[in-house]
Amino acid sequence: MTGSGPGFLAVDSGGSGLRVVAGTGGRGPLARAASDEPVRTGARGIDPAHLMERLVPMARALCAEAGTGRPEVAVVGAAGMASLGDALRAELPDALRRELGVRRVALAADAVTAYVGALGPRPGAVVAAGTGLIAIGTDLTGWRRADGWGHLLGDCGGGAWIGRAGLEAALRAHDGRRGGSARLLASAEELFGPAAGLPGRLYPRTDRPAVLASFAPRVGACAADGDPVAVEVLRAAARHMADSAAAVCPAVEEPVVALTGGLFRMGAALLDPLDEELAGRLPGARRITAEGDPLHGAVRIAQDLAAGSFTLPGDERMLCVTDPAGERVTRATGVRT
Structure with a gap:
């Protein structure tokens, strides 16, 4: 050897x-x-x-x-x-x-x-967010999980969830309904083509979660540029993440929370509201960078x-x-x- x-x-x-x-x-x-x-x-x-x-x-x-x-x-x-x-x-x-x-x-x-x-063999909580989202925590005597139920029943705050919320806002703008975003509509049509054809291009797909998640970076970019609807989508995603982290975080002194997964490459547009939500839901917890x-x-x-x-x-x-x-x-x- x-x-x-x-x-x-x-x-x-x-x-x-x-x-x-x-x-x-x-x-x-x-x-x-x-x-x-x-x-x-x-x-x-x-x-x-x-x-x-x-x-x-x-x-x-x-x-x-x-x-x-x-x-x-x-x-x-x-x-x-x-x-x-x-x-x-x-x-x-x-x-x-x-x-x-x-x-x-x-x-x-x-x-x-x-x-x-992310954390190794120590107590804490991890939020794993990519196309979907799941939170998991342990006090080293057992495991707790929250969400991870898939894009139809959960994965709240994950990439598919953010992408779907962004596309809904785009279609609201297309229809002239309140809560829409012209910026998200333009971005959606740039990526997928005319908005009216979006259901036909999305619903038959067997990889719908991945297609929805492909729009999440566009939502992040619009939020980073100050689009208020996109900012609120990411704020809502951060609330969901913090709720899941709080549900699994062990009752230990100065708990640690790590984030892992490609969704967090979105950067400050997502991480800043998430830090605020974690501070409210888990006072005293410390967010750390995932080790791996x-x-x-x-x-x-x-x-x-x-x-x-x-x-x-x-x-x-x-x-x-x-x-x-x-x-x-x-x-x-x-x-x-």
Whole structure:
């Protein structure tokens, strides 16, 4: 091996594809690869066979590159794991043992890997915002989540939510209704074409959340230029984010809140109102910069499992660890079922 300690695999599976890292628990060199083909989701939720089809060739090549041999540990963080991961939890641990020789497997919701990437193994709260939005917090005895319910039922304040609110304001201006924004209307027509044709271009799409979220940066740009309607959209998004953070933040002295995800690249137009809302909802909390992304979080979990220093609380749907005998470890303290 090029590093010391057991070998591991860390996987981040999301809407943009699959990212994989191989390395050792001794924090040696890491080998990385990515695929832009997302894992399929069907009637059984996230498809374990398709995940294995994508993962196994990448994992074998990376383990050879990193000199880890057969990995002892695998951590798979996946978008939708909490609500669409039943098939993964039932089938993936055995499949990883059979195909790659993995002994211990951790299956995590992407919110958990986002948390660990942002804060590491310490109490606090994380707001993860991209196309969607979810908040997750822990006091290191259990996990709490808020939102993450998808663009039709929630994800309030996320990219799709902001984009939809901006497009609604654009169509209000098109109709001559109150609450519209001529600036947002012009921006929407620049991006999508004539406003009257927008429903026909949007509703048939299977990737509607991503299409809606594609307008969020335009809302941010209009807000940064002082458009009052766009400013209020981002203020409302900040209120939703602060509400979700407050719902999951543990009752500890001087709690920390980290932000992660591409939506925060919007900058001050979103961050300034968010800081104000957090100050009102979580007095005394300190917002910090995320240390890393969900893949970084998956690597951290894998390294800690490989090194025997894993301390995070387990959860049936959010973070499930199985031991070498195939038993499920429901708590970091080692309780098995």
